[in-house]
Amino acid sequence: xxxxxxxxKWDTVLLYRNRLFHIALLIxxxxxxxxxxxxxxxxLTRILVVLIFNDPVxxxxxxxxVIWMFDKNQHTLQAVSVLPAxxxxxxxxxxxxxxxxxxxxxxxxxxxxxxxxxxVFHLVISVFFSSFLFSAVGFAVAALSRGFNEFLLYSVPFFxxxxxxxxxxxxxxxxxxxxPLPTTGCIEILRASFTSLNSWYLLIMYCQMFIxxxxxxxxxxxxxxxxxx
Amino acid sequence: MLKVENLFFHYPGNPDNTLKNLSFxxxxxxxxxxxxxxxxxxxxxxxxxxKLLGGYSGKILFEDIPLGQWGxxxxxxxxxxxxxxxxYIKLTAVENLRFFGSFYRKKAGSIADLLKQVGLAEExxxxxxxxxxxxxxxxxxxxxxxxxxxxFFFDEPTTGLDPIYAGKIKQMIRELKDRGKTIFLTTHxxxxxxxxxxxxxxLHLGEIRAIDSPYNLKMKYGKPGVxxxxxxxxLETFNFPMTGLGKNREFLxxxxxxxxxxxxxxxxxxxxxxxxxxxxxxx
Ligand SMILES: Nc1ncnc2c1ncn2[C@@H]1O[C@H](COP(=O)(O)OP(=O)(O)OP(=O)(O)O)[C@@H](O)[C@H]1O
Ligand SMILES: [Mg+2]
Numbered sequence: 201x202x203x204x205x206x207x208x209k210w211d212t213v214l215l216y217r218n219r220l221f222h223i224a225l226l227i228x229x230x231x232x233x234x235x236x237x238x239x240x241x242x243x244l245t246r247i248l249v250v251l252i253f254n255d256p257v258x259x260x261x262x263x264x265x266v267i268w269m270f271d272k273n274q275h276t277l278q279a280v281s282v283l284p285a286x287x288x289x290x291x292x293x294x295x296x297x298x299x300x301x302x303x304x305x306x307x308x309x310x311x312x313x314x315x316x317x318x319x320v321f322h323l324v325i326s327v328f329f330s331s332f333l334f335s336a337v338g339f340a341v342a343a344l345s346r347g348f349n350e351f352l353l354y355s356v357p358f359f360x361x362x363x364x365x366x367x368x369x370x371x372x373x374x375x376x377x378x379x380p381l382p383t384t385g386c387i388e389i390l391r392a393s394f395t396s397l398n399s400w401y402l403l404i405m406y407c408q409m410f411i412x413x414x415x416x417x418x419x420x421x422x423x424x425x426x427x428x429x
Numbered sequence: 430m431l432k433v434e435n436l437f438f439h440y441p442g443n444p445d446n447t448l449k450n451l452s453f454x455x456x457x458x459x460x461x462x463x464x465x466x467x468x469x470x471x472x473x474x475x476x477x478x479x480k481l482l483g484g485y486s487g488k489i490l491f492e493d494i495p496l497g498q499w500g501x502x503x504x505x506x507x508x509x510x511x512x513x514x515x516x517y518i519k520l521t522a523v524e525n526l527r528f529f530g531s532f533y534r535k536k537a538g539s540i541a542d543l544l545k546q547v548g549l550a551e552e553x554x555x556x557x558x559x560x561x562x563x564x565x566x567x568x569x570x571x572x573x574x575x576x577x578x579x580x581f582f583f584d585e586p587t588t589g590l591d592p593i594y595a596g597k598i599k600q601m602i603r604e605l606k607d608r609g610k611t612i613f614l615t616t617h618x619x620x621x622x623x624x625x626x627x628x629x630x631x632l633h634l635g636e637i638r639a640i641d642s643p644y645n646l647k648m649k650y651g652k653p654g655v656x657x658x659x660x661x662x663x664l665e666t667f668n669f670p671m672t673g674l675g676k677n678r679e680f681l682x683x684x685x686x687x688x689x690x691x692x693x694x695x696x697x698x699x700x701x702x703x704x705x706x707x708x709x710x711x712x
Contacts, residue, residue, distance in 0.1 A: 206531045210520075217519035275515035279572075282479055283532045284504040 203285045207293030215297055218270065220263055228305040231255060232312045244313075245394045246369055252309055252323075253390050256302035256331035257362050257383070263298050264338025265351050268424075272342075288421060295335045295420075302331035314394070322393035322402075329409050330386040334362070336416035340423040382416070385409030430580060430611045431455040431478070436487035438477060447473050448485070449635045455613055460606050463615040464622040464699060465632030466711050471615035472512055474632075475582050478613070479509050491580075505533060508573030512584035512615075514565030518558035522549060522568050525557060526575060533576035543571040547597060562589045570598055581605065583614040587621055599625055617711055619699035629699070633707040643699055650705045651697020655680070659688040668695075 215221050231251045238247050271277045280290055306327040310318050337358055345351040365384040368375055369391060378384045385408035392402055431454065438448040448470050455461040463471045476482045478489065480496065480503070489496040491503065516525045526540045537543075544553045547567040557565060566589050573581060583602065587595035602625055605612060616622050622629045623643045630640040639646060653671040657680070658664055669680045671694070683689060703711050 203532060206528070210517075210528045213524075214517060214519060274518055275511070275513055276517055278481060278511060279515040279529065281481055282504055282507070282509045283529065284501040284534075285532050286501065 204289045204293060207285075207289055208297065211293050211297045214267075215301065218267075220266070221301065224259055224263075224301050224305050225308070227255060227259060228308045232309050235309070235313050245391075248310075248313055248394060249369065249387065249391050250366060252306050252327065253330060253366075253383075253387055255305055255309070256299075256327050257334045257359065259305070260298055260302060260331040260334030261338040261341075261355055261358065263301075264295070264335035265342035265345075265348075267294055267298075268339050268342035269348060269351070287425060291339065291420060291424060295332055295339070295417075298335040299328045299331040303327050310393075319393040322389050325406075326386050326389035326393065326409070329413050330383065330390075332413050333382060333386070333416045334358075336420040340416075340420045343424045379404075379408060382412045385412065430457045430459075430492060431613070432488075432490040432493075433478075434488040436474070436477070436485055436489065438473060438482070438485040440473075441484070447635050448477075451487070451635075451637055453630055453637065453640055455611060457611050458606065458609050459627045460602065460612045460614065460625055462622045462626035462629040463613075463632050464617065464619065464626075464629045464703070464711070465615075466617055466709065469632045470635040471617075471632060472584050473635075475509075475584055475613065475615060479504075479507060479582055505535065505576065506578050507580045507582065508576065508578040510570045510573040510581070510583045510586055512588070514557075514560075514562065514569055516557045516565065516568060516572075519556060521554050521556050522560070523553045525568065526572060529572055530575040535576045537574055537577035540575075543574060546601065547571055548594065563591065563594065566590060567594060567598070570601075578610075580611045581613065583612065585616055586614060587616070587618065595621075619703070619711055623699055631699075631703055631706060633703075633709060638706045639702070646699060646702045647697040650702040651699075652701065653697045654695045656693045656695055657683055658690045658692075659683055659686065660690050661688055664690065 231254070235248060235251055241247070271280075281287070303324050306323060307320075310323055341354050341358070342351050345354060361381065362383045365378045365381050365387045367373055368378050368384075369387065375384075385405040388397070388405040389402065389409060391397065392405075433454065434452050436448055436451040437446050439446045451474065453461070463474065465471055473482065477485050478496070480499075491499060491506075496503075516522075517528070520528065522544065523540055526543070530536065530540070541550065541553070544550050547570065549564060549567060549571075552560070552564065557568065560568065566586075570583070570586055573583070586598050586602070590598065599621065602612060602614070614621075614625065626643060628640060628642050629646070631638045631646075639650075641649070655669045655671060655674060657667045657669065659667070667679070667683065669677055674680060700711050703709070
């Protein structure tokens with residue numbers, strides 16, 4: 201646990217030094233701007249869900265990959281590998297930091313657009329897990345890619361799959377067809393922070409989301425352990 | 430302290446063995462060197478020993494316990510100085526040392542003190558991105574000392590350093606030995622190997638061709654000689670073996686011709702030993 205604390209502390213410092221913190225805030229401002237531009241078009245809640253969900257997906261994936269590549273290019277992965285520390289702590293810390301950053305950004309966006317008129321709990325949990333899922337994917341894909349271009353190319357299918365469950369929100373298809381997709385839980389819980397949804401339904405979505413978080417964690421641990429050097 | 434038996438290794442995707450049947454052991458308090466040209470497998474061997482690379486065959490024992498059975502406690506006991514700089518470049522040197530140092534239970538001297546020893550006292554608060562290659566290598570070196578480990582792996586610790594700092598690092602390595610530390614270093618510099626190591630293994634294409642003290646190796650394989658340069662139309666250089674020099678007609682003839690510009694005695698070198706054993710040059 202002490203090691204986890206050290207990782208968290210320095211990952212926060214690095215987030216700031218690498219300007220990722222600043223970029224995240226800038227993105228929040230841009231998204232909020234887009235929201236106000238789209239406001240006249242109608243259904244605000246859905247637009248807000250699309251925008252807020254998009255942020256942890258894109259920044260989680262990109263930042264996760266960028267952080268992995270920073271460490272790889274600086275060869276710091278090697279240096280960390282010969283510390284008496286658990287490699288999982290190293291990974292978990294980075295994923296947690298990115299998830300917390302995403303939560304912060306989403307709160308800025310939600311408050312700027314809705315004031316305090318939303319369910320904070322659902323929003324925080326949903327954004328946290330969306331970012332968890334996608335920073336894990338970002339790390340894993342970066343570890344398997346040979347360069348940044350390849351990493352960006354692979355992002356396309358992931359982003360498309362992540363967006364498919366939104367169709368349901370726009371009234372297309374039955375929920376059971378969407379349940380197996382990784383982001384359905386995240387999106388539905390995010391929606392629940394702006395509209396009220398059935399409790400049983402939410403419970404299922406929470407379970408779905410946890411299961412995918414566990415799967416993504418397993419995958420990233422496996423993939424990155426093979427690619428330490 | 431460290432024992433390696435019949436070590437074979439190949440990188441995934443390359444079926445040819447990079448390391449072929451290496452066997453050696455390093456005693457406590459010894460400076461053991463791997464001397465070999467680029468690509469001979471020095472770094473690969475070290476990476477296996479500090480568990481960065483897996484999938485080898487053969488036996489490796491650290492303090493009589495198989496390497497695979499050691500947990501993270503292994504890393505409390507060893508210090509690694511990598512062949513390439515590897516620091517967080519957006520952090521300062523002091524921050525890097527603080528970060529890496531905070532994982533260990535044991536602390537050696539102060540960070541300020543370590544920086545001072547390698548001439549970085551003034552630059553400690555600069556981000557590493559503003560460091561030169563040599564400065565980064567010095568930082569690599571002192572990072573391995575942070576937790577006062579028992580065994581050190583130094584991968585070409587003086588590469589990229591000017592003679593003054595290279596000398597300083599070599600002196601620090603000798604001081605570590607005086608304190609009873611065990612050191613495994615790699616180099617392709619025969620002088621470093623000669624000056625520092627109690628024993629060296631000559632590595633060539635992933636195979637150990639000889640292991641002994643530098644002195645014994647030179648006695649056994651080296652041939653000391655004399656190099657004479659004389660001048661008539663242009664400068665001409667001749668080499669003669671040291672043995673039987675007083676009766677060497679050619680040599681005596683040149684001396685008598687009164688055209689000698691310089692005479693140098695040439696000690697046997699590890700380079701010579703290496704060439705003799707492998708037919709290859711060191712660098
Ligand atoms: N990650 C890798 N994947 C595949 N082959 C590798 C890898 N790293 C090294 N090799 C190969 O293994 C061989 C030994 O490399 P190694 O780095 O151990 O040599 P070295 O003796 O340390 O050389 P140098 O003096 O240049 O550091 C070389 O032929 C090299 O091409
Ligand atoms: Mg090497």
